[in-house]
Amino acid sequence: MWFSYLSHRRACRDKQRERAERIASLKPIYHEPLTSQDKEILSRSVSSLVAAVQTSSLSPPDILVAYSKKALQAHAQTNCLTEVMIASAENWASTANRSGPLAGVPVSLKDLVSVKGWDSSMGYSALVGKPMAADGALVRLLRDAGAVPFVKTNVPMTMLSLESTNDVFGSTDNPHKKGYTSGGSSAGEAVLLALGAARLAIGTDVAGSVRAPAHFSGVYSIKSSMYRFLKQGSASSMPGQEGVPATHSPMTRTLEDLETFWRAVFQMKPWNYDYSVLRIPWRDVKLPEDRPIRWGVLWDDGVVKPSPACARALTTVTAILEKNGHEVVTLKCPSPYEGLQIASQLLLADGGKTASKNHRAFESNDAGMTSAFRGLRLPYFVVKLYAWYYRYIRRDPIYAGLIDTHYEKTVQEFYALIAQREDYRSRWFKVWRDAEVEGRQGDEGVDFILTVPNSLPAVPHGGMRHGWKACGYTFLFNLLDYSAGVMPITHVDATADALPRTFRPRNAIERNYYRMYDASAMEGLPIGVQIVGRRLEEERVLEGMKLIERLLKEAGAGYVGLPL
Numbered sequence: 001m002w003f004s005y006l007s008h009r010r011a012c013r014d015k016q017r018e019r020a021e022r023i024a025s026l027k028p029i030y031h032e033p034l035t036s037q038d039k040e041i042l043s044r045s046v047s048s049l050v051a052a053v054q055t056s057s058l059s060p061p062d063i064l065v066a067y068s069k070k071a072l073q074a075h076a077q078t079n080c081l082t083e084v085m086i087a088s089a090e091n092w093a094s095t096a097n098r099s100g101p102l103a104g105v106p107v108s109l110k111d112l113v114s115v116k117g118w119d120s121s122m123g124y125s126a127l128v129g130k131p132m133a134a135d136g137a138l139v140r141l142l143r144d145a146g147a148v149p150f151v152k153t154n155v156p157m158t159m160l161s162l163e164s165t166n167d168v169f170g171s172t173d174n175p176h177k178k179g180y181t182s183g184g185s186s187a188g189e190a191v192l193l194a195l196g197a198a199r200l201a202i203g204t205d206v207a208g209s210v211r212a213p214a215h216f217s218g219v220y221s222i223k224s225s226m227y228r229f230l231k232q233g234s235a236s237s238m239p240g241q242e243g244v245p246a247t248h249s250p251m252t253r254t255l256e257d258l259e260t261f262w263r264a265v266f267q268m269k270p271w272n273y274d275y276s277v278l279r280i281p282w283r284d285v286k287l288p289e290d291r292p293i294r295w296g297v298l299w300d301d302g303v304v305k306p307s308p309a310c311a312r313a314l315t316t317v318t319a320i321l322e323k324n325g326h327e328v329v330t331l332k333c334p335s336p337y338e339g340l341q342i343a344s345q346l347l348l349a350d351g352g353k354t355a356s357k358n359h360r361a362f363e364s365n366d367a368g369m370t371s372a373f374r375g376l377r378l379p380y381f382v383v384k385l386y387a388w389y390y391r392y393i394r395r396d397p398i399y400a401g402l403i404d405t406h407y408e409k410t411v412q413e414f415y416a417l418i419a420q421r422e423d424y425r426s427r428w429f430k431v432w433r434d435a436e437v438e439g440r441q442g443d444e445g446v447d448f449i450l451t452v453p454n455s456l457p458a459v460p461h462g463g464m465r466h467g468w469k470a471c472g473y474t475f476l477f478n479l480l481d482y483s484a485g486v487m488p489i490t491h492v493d494a495t496a497d498a499l500p501r502t503f504r505p506r507n508a509i510e511r512n513y514y515r516m517y518d519a520s521a522m523e524g525l526p527i528g529v530q531i532v533g534r535r536l537e538e539e540r541v542l543e544g545m546k547l548i549e550r551l552l553k554e555a556g557a558g559y560v561g562l563p564l
Contacts, residue, residue: 005362011125012167019169022084023072030068030086038066042564046105046199046257050264053096053104053146060093060104064148067106070197070564071151077195078173080188082111083118083152093148100146101264107147108198110186111155112235113248115139120235123157123166124358127235136233137274138202138248145268147200153188158355159204159237160347161185161366162212162454162471163464171461175217175562176525180458183213184366186251190217193253194526196564200261204231206238206246206347208453208474211530214251214486215453218526218561220258220545221251222485223477225536229265230274238354243346243418244478253561255487255549259542278536285539287547288447295321296331296431296446303337303398304455304470304510307517309497313489313527314452320551331449334427340472341401342424343479346417351376351408368468375406383407390508398507402469421479428480432534448544449532453486457525459516466512477532484532485541487549488559494523526559 034042041063044052052058068086075081089106096104112120114136121127139149157166164187165171172187174180175194182191186203190213193201203210203221210221226245234248250265252258266282287293297318300306306314318328352373359365365373375383383406391400409417432445452473459467477484497519505511531548533541552558 004360008125008167008360008363011128015121015128015168019081019084022087026086029065030072032069034066034069037062038069039564041066042070042196045254046102046260049105050101050103053098058104060096060098060148061090063104064089064093064106064150067198068150070195071108071192074175074192074195074197078175078182078191079170080153080172080191081151082121082154082169082188083115085115085118085152086150089148089150092143096148097144097146100144101267102142102200103146105147105200106150106198107142108189108192108201109139109149109152110189110203111152112159112204112237113138113152113202114233114235115149115152118152121168122155122159122235122237123168125168125363126358126360128168132235134233138230138234141230141265141268141270141273145264151192153192155185155187156366156369157237157359158365158369159185159206159209160355160468161368161464162208162467163366163368163461164188165366165461167364174458174525177458177522180460180525181216181463182458183216184464185209186213189251190214190219193217193219193251194562196253196562199253199257201251202248203251204246204248205478206244207343207478208471210249210251211453211474211484211486212471214488215528216458216526218488218528218559219251219253220255220485220487221249222258222262222483222538222541223247224249224538225481225483227276227278228280228536228538230270230277232274232276241347241354243349243414243421244343245481246478255545262538262542280536283539285543287543292325292327293447293547294327294329294445295448295450296329298331298333298336298449298451298473301336301340301472301476303340303472303507304513305506306452307456307497307514308499309457309492309519309522309527310452310455312497313529314450316489316557317450317529317548320555320557321548324551329446331431331446333431334424336472336476337398337401339424339476339479341405342417342420343475344402345405345409346421346479348372348376349409349414349417367462367465371465372468376408380407394508396507399509425480448541451530451532453528453530455513456517457492457522457527463516466509469509470513473530481535482532483534483536483538483541484530485545486528486530487545488526488528488561489552490527490559492519492522492525492527494520
């Protein structure tokens with residue numbers, strides 16, 4: 001055990017030293033202040049950068065310098081980088097395909113994305129110093145498209161938390177407020193985007209891992225449905241887990257860049273790089289013009305009520321939609337709580353053993369995952385006794401229902417959960433086909449679902465001790481495999497978003513989560529909304545996001561992010 005501890009500490013020390021040395025050994029130009037040319041490059045959209053490279057008015061190496069400078073500044077502020085590939089990226093930029101749809105554009109990668117010769121340690125010290133043998137399918141496509149991978153970014157060790165911290169690389173701060181989380185598990189990607197140190201980034205999502213960071217950090221993302229976006233060849237903390245689909249998904253600084261990124265990837269025919277990608281080209285979608293667009297709003301998942309700040313962002317969007325003639329209805333759907341029960345059991349059906357496989361003795365974990373894994377190791381009768389206590393003594397059936405099923409499943413129990421998932425999905429299918437909404441039944445259904453990405457804005461570091469139980473607003477749509485986007489709307493206002501004195505938590509999860517809500521301390525943090533479409537409807541979700549952004553801008557209420 002002591003040997004394991006010493007190996008762990010040595011690996012962490014060596015990796016942090018390696019990162020520092022790679023930064024220090026870069027050419028002096030990367031450590032210089034941003035020039036006027038750098039700032040002009042950073043201000044350009046992706047399509048503008050690509051056009052400039054294709055017409056030879058800008059060179060990929062010049063673009064790399066600007067974004068590398070900014071990335072190093074962002075890292076100094078937030079501790080967001082893991083693998084600093086800038087020196088190697090110089091060669092990649094010099095030989096980049098200058099006619100490709102992403103010609104010369106630097107791309108940031110979540111730490112698990114495989115790049116030949118570079119670690120994908122994911123914060124596990126046991127995986128330090130074990131570089132990947134080959135590029136993943138996504139990296140090969142990006143290179144062929146002319147893109148330049150240049151950095152990899154920080155994650156939580158298990159990929160299962162909304163707090164990105166680990167012993168190998170440390171904690172990543174929110175770009176808007178020090179001491180607050182930037183989300184998880186794609187935290188570093190969101191940080192770079194928010195600070196203007198990247199325009200294109202790749203994250204992954206199994207319970208909200210691109211959407212929560214987008215919400216907490218004020219950037220854009222669309223979680224893809226399974227088999228729509230490339231993922232083969234990347235590392236994983238839970239290889240083989242498909243009870244709840246985990247997908248790779250793009251993240252960007254602007255909505256325009258998000259559309260450019262999606263179109264560019266599909267222009268490259270991703271099914272020729274990754275056997276699992278469905279052969280569905282990118283489709284041009286037009287929203288209905290002969291009738292109002294119908295938005296079904298999920299105001300409350302029944303577990304944790306949206307905070308005043310997040311509720312205000314949601315009502316801002318619904319109000320602007322109604323003002324412009326669109327139809328906003330309260331969504332009637334199968335219980336989101338039931339979905340949370342099914343999803344949480346499927347994701348940890350193995351008792352957390354796969355995610356813990358590379359976890360060394362004495363290696364710290366996110367507080368929430370430590371609690372979750374500890375609970376999975378309890379004897380079955382203790383789990384049942386604890387659940388009984390909350391159900392009958394504390395009168396808390398919500399928390400009791402999650403405790404009651406928190407144990408390792410047999411294969412037979414796992415099969416039964418898959419059957420439950422499919423039945424649950426079939427009941428949700430009716431929401432789109434003949435949705436039941438207040439005052440109307442047997443209608444044409446809804447065009448989109450609108451809800452919050454999380455009940456709270458970004459919380460202080462360590463807040464995910466209880467927060468992992470409160471991710472139902474995103475986790476639900478992984479279980480259903482729906483396409484779901486997040487876009488920033490506004491910022492926390494200390495006065496407007498104060499918690500009413502009359503607030504009383506409904507259950508232990510809500511009580512513990514709301515202990516972290518302080519509108520005064522959170523003032524200025526971003527707040528987003530989530531736009532959900534059916535399975536494999538990424539193009540349609542993008543159009544819904546574009547509609548909302550256009551209406552907000554026309555009303556003079558467009559989101560303003562951090563300055564470049």
